[in-house]
Amino acid sequence: MLITASTLQALRVGFSTEYQNAFDAVPKLKDRVAKTVKSSTALNTYGWMKGLTGLREWLGPRQIDNLTEASYTLLNKHFEKTIAVNRNMIEDDNLGMYSDGFTMMGDGAARLPEELVWGLLKAGFATNCWDGQYFFDTDHPVMLADGSMSTYANTDGGAGTPWFLMCTNRPLKPIIYQERKAPAFTAKDNDKDDNVFERNEYVYGVDMRCNVGYGLPQLAWGSKQTLNPANYAIARAAVQGMKADGGGPLGLVPNLLVVPPAMESAGRKLLNSEYGTAGETNEWKGTAELLVVPWLA
Template sequence: MDITADVVRSIYTGVQTAFQQGRATYTPTWTQIATEVSSTTATEDYAWMGEFSRLREWIGDREVNKMAMHGYSLKNRKFEATEGILKDYIEDNTLGGVFKKFEDMGYAAASHPDELVYDCLAKGTQNLCYDGQPYFDPEHPMGEGQNMKLVSNIQDGTGVPWYLLDARRPLKPLIFQKRRDYKLTAKTDDGTSDRVFMADEYLYGVDARVNAGYGFWQQAFMSKAELTADNFNVAFKRMMQLKSDKGRPLGIKPSLLVVGAEHLAAANQLIKAMQKEGGASNTNYNQVEVLASEWLD
């Protein structure tokens, strides 16, 4: 096959088609646990985070709820993947298998937000959130002055973590920040591309500027204890009993049990089975939704 400008353009069309087909084969789940935030700068500031909204009875003048100013910000990160097509493949008209590689690139682009968000969840004992503490921590400061106390959103243990999340609110427990969406570009001009001249290869790549971070820690709970009814109920109760800095109930109610492969069978038995082993009624039946992710252990 002679490599003309029309042939190169048609190959790019084929690459784009394969890329989009690959994207369509993956169904992301990050939207269930993270809020998408459109970014317009290199770093987004979340200093306003700290107090949940709540209405009060209007008696007298309005009370202005001043936003607590915290030092939490999220810097966008660059990500890319690049693949090359040797001119030999085009000349020999053997591109069928090559396009499958670009389907896989599309799949990788579609799954990348999940990879980032669940990695963020898994590293919650290391990474800091808006109050300066790790997202999952036994000593989150709550209250003001003499009423300040330390609150935990973690359950001790030695096993693989599982998570309870309240993902019902507009601001979900995690954040997916997007500065530039995933986009496929090409470098294929024989006259100007150094890569074509030096390596006899056309390049196609996808890139994006995104990042993942943390919302309110009060909406998330991590346990390293065994996933049993007793441990689940303790975690559920502790989340529901959370109060604000001003001592009012936060209205937290877990909606998702998030697990990886290690706890999937136990989670299904705990939440989706109408009866416990032995025949007793399961009081946790459909108490929350089970969300299993391949990006967690």
């Protein structure tokens, strides 16, 4: 193959198309539980998180939230994948070996945000959020109507496979996906580029900058108990009973049940079946949508 500017342009388009087709084929599930926050700096500080839980009745002096005490900083991480194509391979028209590489590059770029979001959710039983407690914990701090401090739980513990009941129709979601730079496909295929002159290689890569963090714990219930009607009822009542700072109800209605593939059958029986295991009417049918997430396997 004679290497010309038009040849390289065609190769660039072909490699980019293979990358994009694979990128588009990956299921995008993270947006169901994660709010995307655009970042314009190296890091974002979410000092306003504590102030999202509602207003208090103004009696006497204002009660000022010290947002620095609840600050939560996410530093953007940088990710990349690079493939080098030997110039001789192009001249010899021997490019078949590279097709899978660009397919996997697109697949990996699309999977990374999913892996980050769902990995963080799964780690919530042992990872701190902005209030200093594990995201799924039994003693999150909350201020009562009289100004005293109390605690609330968003888990009932357990030792089995985790499942999650969430309220995802509020402005903030349980997880934050912070995006500094969306995945960008780049080619260094000019004959004057150092990689071509020094190593006889055309280089193609993708890079992105992002990170993930926790939103409001009240929006999600995490359980390692058996997924059955009794434990689902506990989770549902707990989410609906969540209070804001000041003691007022948040008015949450859980709408999404998230499970790994191994619990799909239990989730379908709980939310889709007309009858329970003993033939009784299934009172929980249709009370939430089931989302089966392969990244939780």
